[in-house]
Amino acid sequence: MELGLSLGEAPKAFAFMDRSAATGSKGLGFCMGLGVGLGRREEGAERGFGEERDCGDEGTEREGRGSVERPVQLDLLPLAPVPRQPHPQMGFAWQVDHGNSEASTTRGFDVNQLPLGDEIDDGAAISSPNSTVSSFQMDFSIYKRGGAAAHRKDSDPAAANDAEMERASSRASDEEENGLTRKKLRLSKEQSAFLEESFKEHNTLNPKQKLALAKQLNLRPRQVEVWFQNRRARTKLKQTEVDCEYLKRCCETLTEENRRLQKELQELRALKTAHPFYMQLPATTLTMCPSCERVATTTTTAAAAAATTAVPPVVGAVAQTAADSAAKASSGLPKNRFYPFPQPHQSAAS
DNA sequence: TATCTCTGACCACTTACCTCA
């Protein structure tokens, strides 16, 4: 029996997986194969799972004795998009006008504000006739009131926001004084939250959406674009971690199963050696798998089987066991993914 | 129609900065 794992692009060798819905994006592809290399006449005849075969009908396949070497394949594909929540379009609590817009006049250059004259950064900020920007622009300038202190963070989130914005503003001012150009900025919680909500809506942006978001958040379009890129990268990274964890468990389970079946096989061989005539009983009484207690429906006599090989009935049961456990465990799971084992945690998107 | 060039979007990788324990 062989256990193979491969990480990379989604495998093409196993056509029976319907993953049409999942292949829209190129992502993590995973292929796990469990090959039972015991079906040959001789013990040494082994075979890897990588052989391309027609995996047309898994269900009927497991009934057949001839398919005892069919690999049990796990195909881990990118998760379906995170369930989307309705976008609270302009409905955020922090969007309330606190009536302090007057006091919001910028004091120098705020790193979290779209700098005047920088609007044409990458050209996207030039308003177009069909732009939806102006209809729902947020006013982040309310956070620029003075007098906020960082230590208020715990007691009063709003005040903490003030402090945050003030710090950013102050830093920027200092740098402006020093003639330095700030290379990196930190988005405010509100900006991040809004971007996060947008990301839930759609994890990619068309130019119009990018422009709208940029205007709304007083950021440069490039910043919005970068944020989405980084956010996608983070999502993917988390998903990869989750997948790896899951695969580790799969591997452990299969290894254990492998060990158990090897042991079982040894026992049966010992039995055969000790009681040679035992194998001449009708095959139907011999193909019961000790682990799953399934009886194969073959009518082949043991003598006939022995003429070819004494092993296949056992291997047939083995393959069936693996296929059964896979089918059992994968029921009720997403179709575009193959989960023969307990489902991994899928909450990586956040 | 085929080919080439340009452009924009995206991704992977990396760097540099910021925050916090």
Next chain:
DNA sequence: TTTGAGGTAAGTGGTCAGAGA
């Protein structure tokens, strides 16, 4: 106060698809 780790904004280079010449 210092420092290292982790998070993240941003830079860079490569690929790919679509538009236009």
